[in-house]
Amino acid sequence: MTGIPLLSLLIIVPLVAGVLCLFVKAEGARWLALIGTLIDLAISIYAWVQYNPDGPQWQFVEKYPIGGGVNWALGIDGIALLLIVLTAFLMPICIGASWRSITKRVPEYMAYFLLMEALIMGSFSAQDLFLFYIFFEGGLIPMYLIIGIWGGAERIKASYKFFLYTFFGSVLMLIAMIYMVNAAGTSSIPALMAYDFSSTAQQWLFLAFLASFAVKLPMWPVHTWLPDAHVQAPTAGSVILAGVLLKLGGYGFIRFSLPMFPDGSLEFVPLMFVLSGVAVVYTSLVALVQRDMKKLIAYSSVAHMAFVTFGLFAMNRQGIEGAMLVMLGHGLVSGALFLCVGVVYDRLHTREIDRYGGLSDNMPGYALLFMIFTMASVGLPATSNFVGEFLSLVGTYQASSWAAIVATTGIILGAAYMLWLYWRICFGTQRNADAAAMPDLSLREWWLLAPIAAAVFWMGIYPESFIRPMRNDVGRLLTRLERVTPAGDSKLTLGRGAMNMDMGARH
Amino acid sequence: MIPRFTAALLPELILSVGGTILMLVAAFAGRRGSGVTSWLAVLLLLVATAALVGAPSHSGPLFDGFISADLFASFGKALMFPAAAVAIIAGHGWFESDHEHSSEYAVLIVFAAVGMSVMVSATSLVALYVGLELNSLASYVLASYRRTDERSAEAGLKYFVLGALASGILLYGISLLYGFTGTMTFKGIAAAFARGTPSLGLLFGLVFVLAGLAFKVSAVPFHMWTPDVYEGAPTPVTMFFGTAPKAAAVLLATRLCLEGLGPATEAWRQIVIFAALASIFLGAIAAYGQTNIKRLLAYSSINNVGFALIGLVAAGPRGAAAVLFYMVIYVVMTLGAFLCVMWMRDSEGRPVESIASLSGLAQTRPAFAAAFAIFMFSLAGVPPLFGFWPKLVVFQAAIASGYVALAVAGIVGAVVGAYYYLKIVKVMYMDEPAEPYARPREPIQGLLILVMALIVSPIGYLLIGVLGSLTSQAAGSLF
Numbered sequence: 006m007t008g009i010p011l012l013s014l015l016i017i018v019p020l021v022a023g024v025l026c027l028f029v030k031a032e033g034a035r036w037l038a039l040i041g042t043l044i045d046l047a048i049s050i051y052a053w054v055q056y057n058p059d060g061p062q063w064q065f066v067e068k069y070p071i072g073g074g075v076n077w078a079l080g081i082d083g084i085a086l087l088l089i090v091l092t093a094f095l096m097p098i099c100i101g102a103s104w105r106s107i108t109k110r111v112p113e114y115m116a117y118f119l120l121m122e123a124l125i126m127g128s129f130s131a132q133d134l135f136l137f138y139i140f141f142e143g144g145l146i147p148m149y150l151i152i153g154i155w156g157g158a159e160r161i162k163a164s165y166k167f168f169l170y171t172f173f174g175s176v177l178m179l180i181a182m183i184y185m186v187n188a189a190g191t192s193s194i195p196a197l198m199a200y201d202f203s204s205t206a207q208q209w210l211f212l213a214f215l216a217s218f219a220v221k222l223p224m225w226p227v228h229t230w231l232p233d234a235h236v237q238a239p240t241a242g243s244v245i246l247a248g249v250l251l252k253l254g255g256y257g258f259i260r261f262s263l264p265m266f267p268d269g270s271l272e273f274v275p276l277m278f279v280l281s282g283v284a285v286v287y288t289s290l291v292a293l294v295q296r297d298m299k300k301l302i303a304y305s306s307v308a309h310m311a312f313v314t315f316g317l318f319a320m321n322r323q324g325i326e327g328a329m330l331v332m333l334g335h336g337l338v339s340g341a342l343f344l345c346v347g348v349v350y351d352r353l354h355t356r357e358i359d360r361y362g363g364l365s366d367n368m369p370g371y372a373l374l375f376m377i378f379t380m381a382s383v384g385l386p387a388t389s390n391f392v393g394e395f396l397s398l399v400g401t402y403q404a405s406s407w408a409a410i411v412a413t414t415g416i417i418l419g420a421a422y423m424l425w426l427y428w429r430i431c432f433g434t435q436r437n438a439d440a441a442a443m444p445d446l447s448l449r450e451w452w453l454l455a456p457i458a459a460a461v462f463w464m465g466i467y468p469e470s471f472i473r474p475m476r477n478d479v480g481r482l483l484t485r486l487e488r489v490t491p492a493g494d495s496k497l498t499l500g501r502g503a504m505n506m507d508m509g510a511r512h
Numbered sequence: 513m514i515p516r517f518t519a520a521l522l523p524e525l526i527l528s529v530g531g532t533i534l535m536l537v538a539a540f541a542g543r544r545g546s547g548v549t550s551w552l553a554v555l556l557l558l559v560a561t562a563a564l565v566g567a568p569s570h571s572g573p574l575f576d577g578f579i580s581a582d583l584f585a586s587f588g589k590a591l592m593f594p595a596a597a598v599a600i601i602a603g604h605g606w607f608e609s610d611h612e613h614s615s616e617y618a619v620l621i622v623f624a625a626v627g628m629s630v631m632v633s634a635t636s637l638v639a640l641y642v643g644l645e646l647n648s649l650a651s652y653v654l655a656s657y658r659r660t661d662e663r664s665a666e667a668g669l670k671y672f673v674l675g676a677l678a679s680g681i682l683l684y685g686i687s688l689l690y691g692f693t694g695t696m697t698f699k700g701i702a703a704a705f706a707r708g709t710p711s712l713g714l715l716f717g718l719v720f721v722l723a724g725l726a727f728k729v730s731a732v733p734f735h736m737w738t739p740d741v742y743e744g745a746p747t748p749v750t751m752f753f754g755t756a757p758k759a760a761a762v763l764l765a766t767r768l769c770l771e772g773l774g775p776a777t778e779a780w781r782q783i784v785i786f787a788a789l790a791s792i793f794l795g796a797i798a799a800y801g802q803t804n805i806k807r808l809l810a811y812s813s814i815n816n817v818g819f820a821l822i823g824l825v826a827a828g829p830r831g832a833a834a835v836l837f838y839m840v841i842y843v844v845m846t847l848g849a850f851l852c853v854m855w856m857r858d859s860e861g862r863p864v865e866s867i868a869s870l871s872g873l874a875q876t877r878p879a880f881a882a883a884f885a886i887f888m889f890s891l892a893g894v895p896p897l898f899g900f901w902p903k904l905v906v907f908q909a910a911i912a913s914g915y916v917a918l919a920v921a922g923i924v925g926a927v928v929g930a931y932y933y934l935k936i937v938k939v940m941y942m943d944e945p946a947e948p949y950a951r952p953r954e955p956i957q958g959l960l961i962l963v964m965a966l967i968v969s970p971i972g973y974l975l976i977g978v979l980g981s982l983t984s985q986a987a988g989s990l991f
Contacts, residue, residue: 027878072977110875124896135904139970143896146889149934153942161942165934172894172930176923183904183911183919 011052011065012079012130015089016123018044019096023119031111035104038115042096045122049093056086058474062481063132063195078132078193083474084259084329085129088252091336092129094460095248096122099241101453102344106240106351107155114155117147118241125249129256134182134192141253142175148242148250156237163230163237170230174220181213185265198264198485211269214262222254224314225284228307235303236356240347243299247306248340255313255332259325263317264485270318277318278408284311285415293422298346298356301426302339305382308415309335309390315412316397320486324400325479326472330393333471334381334464338390341378341457345371348450349430352443358426363435368445372431374454379427381461383420389464519568520581523560523589524629530556531622538615546615550604553618557597557625564590570989577697579633587836587986588632588763592756595843596625598851598960599756603748605954606854617657621752624650628760635771636696637686637721640764644682644728647757648675654752655745667744674727674737682724688717698772706775715779722783725768728761731821732790735814739798742810747863750806751850754813759839762820766835769824770990777827784825785918791818792922796929804865805853808932809846812891815929816842819906822922826909832987834909837979838902841890841968845899848964849887851957855880857950864949867936872945881940883965890968892933893926898972 022041026034056064066080081089099118107114124147127140145168153164186192189200202210220227231251235243263270285308292304309331316328348371349364350356365372381388384395394416402409435441446454464471518525534556538549563569564586573580600618607617627647634640652675656668690696692713693704705714727734742750773780795815802808820842823834856864874881890899903926907919952958967975 070977071973072975072980074980075973075976113874113878139895139900142894142900146894150937150941153938161938164938164942165931168934169927169931173924173927176927177920179904180907180911180916180919180923183908184916187908187912 010067010079011048011055012081012126013067013077015045015048015052015093015126015130016079018048019119019122019126023116023123026112026116026119029112031108034112034115035100038100038119039097041119042093042100042122045126046093046097049090052081053086053090053474056081056083056474058083058477062478065130066132068132074192075135076133076193078136079127079130080132080195081130082478083476084256084478086474087329087333087471088249088256089126089129091252091333092122092125092249094456095244095336095340098340098344098453098457099244101449102244102347103239103241104449106347110154114151117151118245121147121151121245125253128253132194134186134194134197137194138175138179138182141257142172144250144253145171148246151242152234152238155239155242158237159233160237163233166230167234170227171217171220174217174227177213178217181210185210194260198260200265202266204268207266207269208272209269211262211266211273214257214266215273218254218257218262219280220254221257222251222310222313223307224280224310225287225307226280228284228288231307232300232303235306235343236297236299240343240350243303243343243347244340247303247343248336251306251310252332252336255310255317255328258314258317259329259482263320264482267486267488270320270486274318274320274404277314278405281311281314281318282408282411284308285315285412286418289415289418289422293418293425295422296358298358298426298430299343300356301358301422302342302346305419305422306335306339308419309339309382311415312394312397312412315401315408316393319397319400319404319408320483321400321403322479322483323396324404325482326475327393327396327398327400329475329479330464330468330471331390331397332393334389334393334461337457337460337464338378338381338388341374341454341461342382344450344453344457345375345378348446348454349440349443353440358429360437361430361440362433362437363431363441364443365431366435367441367443370446370451374446374458375431376427377458377461379423381465383423384416387462387465389461389468391465392468516571517574520571520574522563522568523593524626526560526563527556527622527626527629530559531619531626534615534622535619538619541615543615546607546617547604549615550600550618553600553622554597556622557593557600560625561590561593573635577699578636579630579639580635581633583986583989584763584767584832584836585629585633587982588760589629591759591840591843592628592632593625595756595759595847596621596628596752598847599748599752601956601960602751602851602854603746605957606746606748617654617748620650620654620657624654624752624757628756631760631764632767634764634767635698637689637698637701638696640768641679641683641686644761644764645679647760648679648728651675651753651757654749655741657749658746661746663744664746667741670737670744671741678724678727678734681720681727685717685720685722685724688713688720692717698768701772702774705773710776710779714776718773718776718779719783721768722765722780725761725765726787729758729765729817729821730814731787731817732794732814733787735791735794738814739807739810742813743804743806743865747806747850747854750809751847751854754809754846754850755843758813758817759843762817762835762839766824766832767990770827770832781825781827784821785915788818788821788825789918789921789925791815791821792925793818793928796925796932799929799932802932803867805856805867805870805936806865808867808936809849809853812849812929812933813846815925816846816891818925819903819922822910822915822918823906825915825918826906826913828909828913829984829987829991830912831909832990833980833983834902834906836983836986837905840979840983841899841902841972844964844967845887845890848883848961848968849891851961851964852880852884852887854957855949855952855954855961857952859947859950861950867939869946869949870936870939871943873940873949875945876948883961885937885940886965886969888933888936892930894930896970898968898970898975901973901976 063080131137288307295301316324630643658664730738799811890897893903
């Protein structure tokens with residue numbers, strides 16, 4: 006390709022900036038972090054422009070042996086590319102969101118954020134199984150420290166819960182990875198994506214990977230760490246958690262579970278649908294009764310992530326592309342919603358919904374942007390989430406009409422809790438004098454929220470820019486899944502029969 | 513003419529002769545000579561390490577199979593001698609302010625090192641016992657080195673009594689093995705076991721020998737002495753116990769199990785599986801309530817031995833290589849962690865051992881806290897730190913041998929254990945600062961901490977290739 010190791014640069018730039026942050030004072034660290042993340046954004050946009058959607062599956066490939074059979078192997082396809090761009094886009098916004106609200110131990114804070122960016126970039130671009138695991142797990146350390154040091158009153162408990170939950174899920178995946186490398190004789194992800202494990206092995210491997218990704222995504226019933234972590238984390242921490250870290254779970258399903266264990270995936274489609282269905286309905290209802298704004302949005306994240314699993318395990322083009330778009334859209338919208346909470350939290354230092362009211366009078370700019378993101382979260386046409394949720398539902402309907410019916414109730418409930426939240430905060434009478442006295446968005450806050458709003462509309466009005474890079478990759482995934490997906494008109498009867506016939510035909 | 517064994521035994525000869533001379537120096541110079549003896553002892557250990565280079569150090573069996581100079585032994589020595597040297601350097605700084613300090617500390621460690629090097633080379637039961645006792649006797653004295661300190665004296669006594677009991681058990685097992693096979697060499701014993709179903713007496717001997725060794729590696733259920741001795745002994749001595757002798761004992765057990773008891777693998781494997789899992793879980797759970805950092809690290813060492821034993825369960829060249837790999841990184845992490853513990857001093861320079869005193873260290877001493885946190889995360893096996901890799905290697909070996917369930921159980925134990933390592937990080941990073949520590953004036957220790965921290969940091973991954981090929985070569989010499 007170009008000869009420049011773009012992906013290594015994506016990892017190294019924030020890493021270097023992060024280390025440098027430790028040696029400067031607060032103001033210097035802020036600027037350093039901003040510059041570092043902006044450079045990363047520029048690199049990722051350059052990669053997006055350079056990426057050839059009709060080219061080979063893996064582009065920007067780099068490979069240097071570390072020794073002992075492990076390689077510094079990087080490379081991305083369209084799916085990873087989009088998630089990398091999302092990460093790079095959200096990171097400078099996170100730094101900006103922390104500009105004024107973080108006042109203690111600033112250099113450390115910025116260093117952890119940059120370290121996290123490096124690790125996330127690494128996870129999305131790793132092409133070696135163990136390299137992926139190292140990046141994937143490594144992200145726990147900075148997030149643990151960010152929640153634990155700069156979090157709210159219950160931060161210690163939340164940080165432990167976050168760390169141990171995710172760590173536990175991931176180590177089971179590690180054992181599965183070792184098993185795979187042992188059986189296949191390679192740790193290269195592209196090679197493993199084409200390797201056929203035995204049907205029984207696939208089921209176990211699928212479950213082991215599920216343990217990790219279900220916690221990360223998170224799926225019901227292992228989602229309980231998420232509300233705690235979100236509520237306690239500082240605003241930027243929540244943004245990155247909801248915007249990017251959760252996507253690692255969905256990315257894991259697309260990159261590992263589906264292509265590597267197609268038989269195992271098929272076996273567990275009913276389980277995935279049931280878990281997602283429960284998540285959609287249950288967490289939406291829970292969100293409805295929350296009094297804490299952040300907690301409400303956290304629960305809504307769980308519900309939105311269920312659309313991802315619905316779409317993915319529908320195993321058809323609409324479903325998978327929809328799932329990807331839900332991930333991207335949710336990354337933007339939930340991030341923006343957490344920022345909106347942060348805006349009022351910085352002014353009043355409470356997240357209690359009842360303490361606000363009638364903000365559209367004194368903060369019209371805020372009310373406008375908040376409304377855009379609320380509508381996007383609800384899935385209004387012309388916003389990013391509409392495209393994703395619609396496609397995901399179409400895909401789900403083809404796989405199972407019942408699953409689609411349950412999933413659709415999530416949209417209705419989602420509209421209920423989001424609109425009610427917006428109504429209680431921005432409309433109505435101004436019950437609280439201090440809330441009524443809050444100033445409107447500052448220039449810095451406009452700079453944080455407006456780009457996200459633009460991206461939300463872009464994705465909603467012209468989603469082709471985002472679907473184009475991944476179209477061929479989804480196609481390749483579908484070819485891989487073809488032998489397990491029941492053909493044509495039998496789509497409504499997913500089950501063993503079809504698979505066995507298919508298996509029989511192969512033997 | 514110089515006999516062949518002098519070249520092969522050069523490291524041991526250097527240490528024995530040098531150690532004896534140093535003892536004389538120490539006897540005449542008294543306290544004043546402590547500096548000179550310490551540095552000379554370090555020099556001896558480094559020269560002995562350098563003497564490992566070259567063909568003679570792995571030229572094969574010596575004295576009719578009494579000991580063997582092979583790559584496995586050389587690898588062990590190359591790991592233990594520098595670790596012992598670090599213990600001397602750290603101890604010299606530590607004891608300097610101590611009125612009772614005399615030069616014997618360094619000399620005792622040199623003698624313990626001779627014992628350890630016999631341990632890792634032993635290919636007969638006699639050599640095994642002689643090496644073990646030589647190391648243990650020096651260790652008993654070291655544990656009670658601060659003789660006016662009650663805790664230190666108690667630690668020494670406890671270590672001695674329980675150690676003697678374990679030696680008794682070991683000797684009993686050795687006598688049974690000898691009685692039923694008629695030979696002391698590992699090869700002969702292996703041949704006896706290979707001759708068919710082992711007799712009850714042989715199995716009894718095997719169990720007793722393993723029980724004695726389990727004491728030395730502090731594997732559950734023979735671990736009870738560890739927390740008390742680790743807490744009571746002076747910190748540099750604790751560091752020494754936790755690193756070089758432990759590595760020697762693990763290597764000794766590996767050689768005995770694979771070389772001497774190889775045909776009886778099915779007989780000892782279940783014992784080792786139990787010891788491994790019990791050590792991992794007990795080490796992880798019992799550490800929860802600890803408030804003393806040395807006790808906590810004692811449980812951490814029990815926990816870590818469990819992981820190394822998983823490599824032994826896997827057996828075969830791959831398992832042995834995994835054990836070696838694990839021990840190398842374990843020694844580095846433990847040295848680093850204890851060097852950090854030694855820097856925990858109150859404003860008057862007295863050592864502090866409570867975990868609470870670490871509160872807010874990240875704000876008062878950021879670099880120190882960062883190093884400590886690196887060792888903690890690394891001991892917990894969290895990537896991207898290098899402590900993750902040896903665990904991976906061990907589990908890889910276990911899964912390659914078909915022990916998937918064992919690997920799953922072990923890794924669940926790793927998560928349980930992660931909690932208390934996280935707790936230390938939490939105390940350092942998330943709590944409000946406590947009374948700050950005195951600033952140490954020990955640049956060499958600082959440098960050592962830096963080196964250890966760099967090795968276990970992600971930079972350490974560059975060593976995978978070198979370490980991987982060295983460990984597999986060393987393990988290959990067992991088969």
